[in-house]
Amino acid sequence: xNAFDYFFENTSALSKEAVTGRQPVxxxxxxxxxxxxxxxxxxxxxxxxxxxxxxxxxEFFITVYLALMKSGNICVPLNPAIExxxxxKVLEKTGSTLxxxxxxxxxxxxxxxxxxxxxxxxxxxxxxxTTAAVPFPDPEFDGHRLAEIIFTSGSTGEQKxxxxxxxxxxxxxxxxIEYLKLTSSDIIxxxxxxxxCYGLSLLHTHLRVGGAVHMNNSFIFIGSVIDDLNKxxxxxxAGVPSHFQILLRKTRDFKNTKFHSLRxxxxxxxxxxxxxxxxxxxxxxxxxxxxxxxxTEATARLSYLPPEILRQKLGSLGRGIPGVTLKVVDEHxxxxxxxxxxxxxxxxxxxxxxxxxDPETTAAxxxxxxxxxxxxxxxxxEGYIFMQSRAKEIIKVRGIRISPKEIExxxxxxxxxxxxxxxxxxxxxxGEAIKATVVVNESDLDKFTADEIRQHCAGSLASFKVPxxxxxxxxxxxxxxxKKSKY
Numbered sequence: 079x080n081a082f083d084y085f086f087e088n089t090s091a092l093s094k095e096a097v098t099g100r101q102p103v104x105x106x107x108x109x110x111x112x113x114x115x116x117x118x119x120x121x122x123x124x125x126x127x128x129x130x131x132x133x134x135x136x137e138f139f140i141t142v143y144l145a146l147m148k149s150g151n152i153c154v155p156l157n158p159a160i161e162x163x164x165x166x167k168v169l170e171k172t173g174s175t176l177x178x179x180x181x182x183x184x185x186x187x188x189x190x191x192x193x194x195x196x197x198x199x200x201x202x203x204x205x206x207x208t209t210a211a212v213p214f215p216d217p218e219f220d221g222h223r224l225a226e227i228i229f230t231s232g233s234t235g236e237q238k239x240x241x242x243x244x245x246x247x248x249x250x251x252x253x254x255i256e257y258l259k260l261t262s263s264d265i266i267x268x269x270x271x272x273x274x275c276y277g278l279s280l281l282h283t284h285l286r287v288g289g290a291v292h293m294n295n296s297f298i299f300i301g302s303v304i305d306d307l308n309k310x311x312x313x314x315x316a317g318v319p320s321h322f323q324i325l326l327r328k329t330r331d332f333k334n335t336k337f338h339s340l341r342x343x344x345x346x347x348x349x350x351x352x353x354x355x356x357x358x359x360x361x362x363x364x365x366x367x368x369x370x371x372x373x374t375e376a377t378a379r380l381s382y383l384p385p386e387i388l389r390q391k392l393g394s395l396g397r398g399i400p401g402v403t404l405k406v407v408d409e410h411x412x413x414x415x416x417x418x419x420x421x422x423x424x425x426x427x428x429x430x431x432x433x434x435x436d437p438e439t440t441a442a443x444x445x446x447x448x449x450x451x452x453x454x455x456x457x458x459x460e461g462y463i464f465m466q467s468r469a470k471e472i473i474k475v476r477g478i479r480i481s482p483k484e485i486e487x488x489x490x491x492x493x494x495x496x497x498x499x500x501x502x503x504x505x506x507x508x509g510e511a512i513k514a515t516v517v518v519n520e521s522d523l524d525k526f527t528a529d530e531i532r533q534h535c536a537g538s539l540a541s542f543k544v545p546x547x548x549x550x551x552x553x554x555x556x557x558x559x560x561k562k563s564k565y
Contacts, residue, residue, distance in 0.1 A: 081225055081244040082112070082148035083215040084251075085285040090214070098265060098290045098310050103137050105288070108144070111200070115145035117210040118203045119195075125150035128172040128227065132158045132187060133180035135272050135293040138197050140281065142178045143272065147244065148212055150219075153226040154239075155273035158183045164237055165190075168229060171239065171435055221245040227434050228275055230374045239434030240275075240374045249427035250377035251282045253399040257382055258314075258342065258368065262288035265339075266314040267307055269297040269321065276347055279378035280316055297321065300329045311339040318347030319354070320497075320556040326357050327496045328519065328554070333361040342366040346379070349465050349483055352392050353491040359388065371395035371465070375449055377428040380404060381463065394462040395455075402426035405448075406457050414457065419466055422455050423448040454481075473502040473512070480512070480543055488538045489514055489531060494522050497554055503547060514545035520552040 089096075092105035129151050133139040139155075146153040154172060156165065158180075168174070169190075177192040184196060225247055227239040254260070266284050268291050270277035284291050292310045294303055304325075307315060317325075322345060325332045343358075343365060350369070359367050366385040372378050381404055383396030398404035405413055406420040414420035429449045432440035443450055454466040466481045473480050482500035489498040497517040518526055528548035535544045 079221045079244065079248060080148060080216055080219040081247045081282075082116070082144050083219070084244075084248050085144070085282070087215070087286075089285070089288045092288060094262075094288070095290050096285060097137060097140065098292045101137065103140075108137075108141065111204055112141050112144040112148060113212055113214065114203055114208075115141055115200055116148035117212045118208060119145060119151070120149040120212065121208070121210040123151070123176060127151045127176055128154050128174045130169075130172075130174045130177040130179075130192070131155040131273070132160075132177060132183050134158065134182060135268060135277070135295050136180060138178075138180050138200065139272055141200060142195075143281075146178075147225045148214075150223070152224045154229070155226065155278075156229065157271065157273055158186070167237060168239075172227070219244070221248065222431075224431065228273075228278075228374050238436060238439060241431040241434050242377055243431050246377045246428050246430060247282055249401060250279065250379055251286050253401045253426075253428065254279060254283050254379055255287055256400045257384075258283070258344070260284065260287045260289060264289035264313045265311055266291050266316065267303065267310070267312040268293050269295075269303060269315075269317065270347075275374045275378045276316065276318070276372070297324075300324060301331065304329075304332055304335055307337055307340055308335075313339055313341045314343065315340060316344045316346075318556075319345065319350040320554060322350055322354050322358060323497055324554065326354055326361075337362070337365065340365055342368060342385070344368040344370055346370040346372055349395075351487045351490045353487070355388070355392065369395060371463075373449075373451055375430045375443065375451075376402075376424060376426070377430065379428070380422075380424050380426075380451075383462070391458075391462050394458075394464050397461055397463065398424070398426075402428060404463060406455050406463060416457055416459050419454055419456050422451045422453045422463065422465075424451060425449065473500075485512065485514065485535065485539060485543055485545065488535055489516060492531065492534050494518055494525065500545070511547060512543070512545040513547040513549065515549050515551055517551050517554050523550060523552060526550055 086109050089105045090109040094105060095102045096105045096108045097103040129146055131142060131153055143153055154174060175193060178195045179187055181197050221244045223244060224241055225244045226242045228242060229237045229239050260283055264284060266280050268277060268280050272278050272281060281291055292306060292312060294306055296302055367388055368385060369383040370379055371381040379399055380402055381396045381398055383391060383394055403425045405423050407423055408414050408420045425448050456464045485500045486498045489495055495516055495518060499515045501513050503511045503513045516531060531548045532544055
């Protein structure tokens with residue numbers, strides 16, 4: 079099944095809004111415009127092209143994204159702020175010469191030899207007379223075909239293209255809809271870009287159930303996000319750790335605001351320290367807080383922790399979502415015992431087809447049908463998983479392996495701390511010394527000292543885990559997807 083057909087199976091003729099906001103878009107309009115774009119593009123270029131997409135979240139992005147899938151082509155959505163060096167690598171790997179670029183970014187990519195389509199192109203295609211059409215639904219379409227390639231930044235900086243099929247998207251959407259209990263009444267506030275798998279999953283799930291998305295591309299203006307949640311009757315909000323850290327500790331308005339329609343929030347894209355989770359659920363006891371875990375290689379989502387047991391299992395990423403099996407295994411592939419540390423592996427229809435033109439890395443990542451995530455974790459007696467760190471994040475001091483997350487969790491519990499990043503500094507004696515970069519509000523900067531942070535750590539951590547170096551900053555560094563950037 080084509081993911082486009084799945085999304086619009088029950089909604090293609092609806093007059094209700096698929097996109098809400100200042101310029102709402104109905105389901106019938108989105109369906110018609112996407113189908114016209116798909117037909118026209120397929121008429122000109124055929125199928126199985128790798129097509130670059132460079133756009134902010136917008137009606138343009140959504141329409142083209144859906145059209146490319148429907149046309150049998152492969153969408154390659156990229157951050158419009160991508161470094162040109164990295165864009166060159168993507169183009170070299172994919173051989174892409176076709177691109178949809180919103181007018182906002184036309185000038186930036188003017189030197190590239192693309193065949194470019196933009197907003198004006200779509201407006202022309204919507205109105206012109208043509209005999210081109212795409213079948214809906216298309217029972218002959220093979221769901222194992224590629225729908226998109228999502229390039230991950232990777233901890234080493236090397237971009238890898240996760241090949242996501244139509245079947246992957248449908249399977250992951252079904253799972254997420256089931257555990258979030260999404261319906262046509264749901265409206266999600268989207269602050270994450272659609273070139274990021276978490277952002278795309280919000281679009282996928284709400285299109286399927288006949289709900290709506292509201293796009294806010296200016297999270298830096300925190301007040302607008304808070305206002306929009308009520309103005310557009312949003313029932314859901316999805317964020318990565320930095321979003322919650324900013325809302326909870328860099329604004330006074332958030333915790334004092336009454337959200338009349340918000341029934342749940344979801345958090346993924348990295349581990350949010352328990353101090354922030356407790357702060358949120360204490361402030362909003364009636365809003366369900368879903369801790370989730372996922373990877374681009376799994377389309378988006380792998381696990382969730384039911385809000386009903388959040389306090390009981392605080393710090394856990396939960397268990398596998400419907401249709402996904404998760405295990406924590408040792409170096410021999412055997413399940414670890416409770417309390418032991420191993421690697422999280424996953425199996426399900428949402429697991430990618432592999433890395434684009436990278437069979438070696440694919441073979442190392444997907445073994446015997448299992449996705450090896452590279453994330454280290456423990457399990458408890460009931461099978462709930464507790465993340466420790468990425469395997470590559472482990473640092474060594476005098477030969478002892480240390481998880482940065484453990485130290486960061488202690489420091490962010492200190493009053494007034496917004497964030498903390500633990501890194502390793504070269505040390506001639508210890509091999510690596512622990513450095514803590516502590517983020518506080520600028521107005522509080524003179525209230526903190528390195529000794530106070532070290533004393534606080536000494537009360538909860540073994541002496542070899544206490545940072546030797548403590549630096550302070552007032553900037554919360556994160557990338558365009560909202561994920562924390564290392565110092």
